Amino acid sequence: xxxxxxxxxxxxxxxxxxxxxxxxxxxxxxxxxxxxxxxxxxxxxxxxxxxxxxxxxxxxxxxxxxxxxxxxxxxxxxxxxxxxxxxxxxxxxxxxxxxxxxxxxxxxxxxxxxxxxxxxxxxxxxxxxxxxxxxxxxxxxxxxxxxxxxxxxxxxxxxxxxxxxxxxxxxxxxxxxxxxxxxxxxxxxxxxxxxxxxxxxxxxxxxxxxxxxxxxxxxxxxxxxxxxxxxxxxxxxxxxxxxxxxxxxxxxxxxxxxxxxxxxxxxxxxxxxxxxxxxxxxxxxxxxxxxxxxxxxxx
Numbered sequence: 001x002x003x004x005x006x007x008x009x010x011x012x013x014x015x016x017x018x019x020x021x022x023x024x025x026x027x028x029x030x031x032x033x034x035x036x037x038x039x040x041x042x043x044x045x046x047x048x049x050x051x052x053x054x055x056x057x058x059x060x061x062x063x064x065x066x067x068x069x070x071x072x073x074x075x076x077x078x079x080x081x082x083x084x085x086x087x088x089x090x091x092x093x094x095x096x097x098x099x100x101x102x103x104x105x106x107x108x109x110x111x112x113x114x115x116x117x118x119x120x121x122x123x124x125x126x127x128x129x130x131x132x133x134x135x136x137x138x139x140x141x142x143x144x145x146x147x148x149x150x151x152x153x154x155x156x157x158x159x160x161x162x163x164x165x166x167x168x169x170x171x172x173x174x175x176x177x178x179x180x181x182x183x184x185x186x187x188x189x190x191x192x193x194x195x196x197x198x199x200x201x202x203x204x205x206x207x208x209x210x211x212x213x214x215x216x217x218x219x220x221x222x223x224x225x226x227x228x229x230x231x232x233x234x235x236x237x238x239x240x241x242x243x244x245x246x247x248x249x250x251x252x253x254x255x256x257x258x259x260x261x262x263x264x265x266x267x268x269x270x271x272x273x274x275x276x277x278x279x280x281x282x283x284x285x286x287x288x289x290x291x292x293x294x295x296x297x298x299x
Contacts, residue, residue, distance in 0.1 A: 042147035059214030107241035
């Protein structure tokens with residue numbers, strides 16, 4: 001069976017939907033299990049934060065120049081990517097395209113705005129009202145500790161649950177992975193591996209810094225990653241950031257589809273048999289031999 005025949009029996013849209021549903025189910029399962037763990041053992045947050053706390057001096061790396069420089073560099077990178085995504089989206093809407101397809105830039109921009117912006121600052125922080133580690137009585141503060149599964153009003157603004165910077169780092173990591181996906185044919189192997197390493201290290205590095213500085217509990221960082229991933233999955237189902245761009249490129253590639261491949265795909269979608277496909281655009285030695293053999297057969 002040829003590749004075209006096999007392609008006719010596939011259902012890529014249905015496969016993608018099933019794959020997305022499985023990812024969503026796994027993320028939701030992780031969220032539920034995490035809530036259950038921190039509800040049954042709420043002291044996990046206190047024990048982890050206690051590792052980085054000195055009763056005499058406070059949290060060990062709070063205000064440390066090196067860790068603050070790391071934190072601010074990731075923060076400024078997120079702001080830069082947000083502006084670049086806005087520019088790419090506007091340019092794509094006007095008919096142009098820069099580096100990535102318009103829908104990919106739109107996905108990155110929407111995820112930054114809806115993740116660290118709306119979800120964290122406008123929803124979870126005011127709703128949970130959770131005090132930060134440095135503010136609770138266990139670490140020298142005046143406020144009461146609350147588990148991750150409880151909605152309280154101990155904090156009125158800029159609360160602990162969930163971490164906005166970890167959510168932003170997660171969005172930045174997803175943006176880096178999306179760039180790597182679309183430019184994988186242009187990037188050398190070392191560049192692709194470097195982007196993958198950066199994307200994998202960003203969220204845990206920022207989460208560690210926020211916990212060690214006494215700005216967030218462990219659960220704040222875990223749920224920031226999980227909530228952001230769930231939001232990203234929902235947005236990807238709507239925007240399809242890894243799909244074909246308007247220039248007719250393959251997913252994750254900057255090479256345009258060959259005319260014969262485009263015609264073959266359209267014919268398969270219409271249900272035409274293989275014999276009726278008019279494959280054009282092929283050239284070379286095989287094509288020349290076939291054309292030279294046709295007069296001999298007619299004789």
